[in-house]
Amino acid sequence: MDPLFGAGGGSARAAIVLRLHHDGVAPLEALGRLAAFHVGTVGVRGFRTAHVAAGVQHFPAPEDVPLLLGALVEAIRRLFEDARDVQDELRAAGFVLWGLTAIHPFDDGNGRTALDFTQLVLVQRWNTKAPPLRDDGRLDHRLAPIFRAIEPRNDGSVHGFVAQRAELLRVFSSVTPAALAAHEPFDDLGRALAAQL
Numbered sequence: 346m347d348p349l350f351g352a353g354g355g356s357a358r359a360a361i362v363l364r365l366h367h368d369g370v371a372p373l374e375a376l377g378r379l380a381a382f383h384v385g386t387v388g389v390r391g392f393r394t395a396h397v398a399a400g401v402q403h404f405p406a407p408e409d410v411p412l413l414l415g416a417l418v419e420a421i422r423r424l425f426e427d428a429r430d431v432q433d434e435l436r437a438a439g440f441v442l443w444g445l446t447a448i449h450p451f452d453d454g455n456g457r458t459a460l461d462f463t464q465l466v467l468v469q470r471w472n473t474k475a476p477p478l479r480d481d482g483r484l485d486h487r488l489a490p491i492f493r494a495i496e497p498r499n500d501g502s503v504h505g506f507v508a509q510r511a512e513l514l515r516v517f518s519s520v521t522p523a524a525l526a527a528h529e530p531f532d533d534l535g536r537a538l539a540a541q542l
Contacts, residue, residue, distance in 0.1 A: 358382075362461055362476050366468045372418045376450070379461045383454030393452045396501075403499040404449035409510050416517040417444040425470055427522050432535055434470060436525040438463050438478075439534030442488070447496050447513060478541040488537060495530045 361382050365375045377389035384390065392410045396403065405413055421444075424437035445459035464476035471477060497512040499505040525531040 358457075358461055359464075359476050362464045362468060363474075365465055372421075372462075373414060375465055376414070376445075376458065376462055379465075380451045380454055380458045383457045383461075384451075390451060392450045395452070397449055397452070398501065401500065402496065403501040403505060403509075404447070405499075405509055405513065406506050409506075410448060410450045413448045413510070413513055413517070414450060416514055417441075417448065420444070420517040420520050421466060424520060424522060424525070425466070429522065432539070433522040433526070434467070435538045436522065436531050436535035438467055438538050439491075439531055440520065440525060441466055442538075443492060443495060443531075443534065444513075444517070446492055478538060488534065491530045491534050491537070495528075 361379065365378060370378065374389055377391070380390035381388055392407065392414075394407050396406065398404065421437065421441055424440060425434065428434045428437055441463045442459050445462060446455060449455050451458060460478070461476075464478055467473070467477050468475075497509045499509040525535070
């Protein structure tokens with residue numbers, strides 16, 4: 346099984362992140378281009394149209410994906426706008442990873458796409474000449490327990506899907522740098538990302 350945040354194709358992954366930054370591609374289009382890259386196609390990959398699950402965890406209904414992504418992009422904008430220091434920005438980067446993984450917008454390549462989108466957000470924020478995070482293969486190991494601890498649970502029932510959508514929208518609309526700093530899993534996630542600089 347491929348790791349969620351697999352390290353393969355490092356120079357090609359860096360090149361596409363830098364190209365998207367250079368071209369000033371809008372966030373949702375950039376996300377679709379990264380997803381297309383990770384499944385070996387050209388252009389913009391559309392959002393998934395089927396339900397997906399990983400073990401007992403079901404991800405949001407396909408019809409909720411655009412709404413949730415829009416709310417996440419707005420949350421990301423606010424988090425970086427309100428960040429006071431690099432640690433706030435790294436917690437926000439962790440929030441990007443978590444949010445995209447929780448939404449799971451594509452049929453395949455969600456983890457790699459989430460990592461590369463996070464790289465793009467940091468390249469844009471810090472105006473770096475290369476993606477700042479390195480993936481030495483340990484991100485999966487370090488991040489998996491954090492994702493399990495904070496993802497909204499969805500057992501696949503109608504109630505599970507409705508509650509998951511409501512919880513994600515609540516979190517996306519109310520998150521602040523201070524809230525991330527006070528929430529131990531996100532603070533740990535920020536430190537895990539700092540170790541990848």
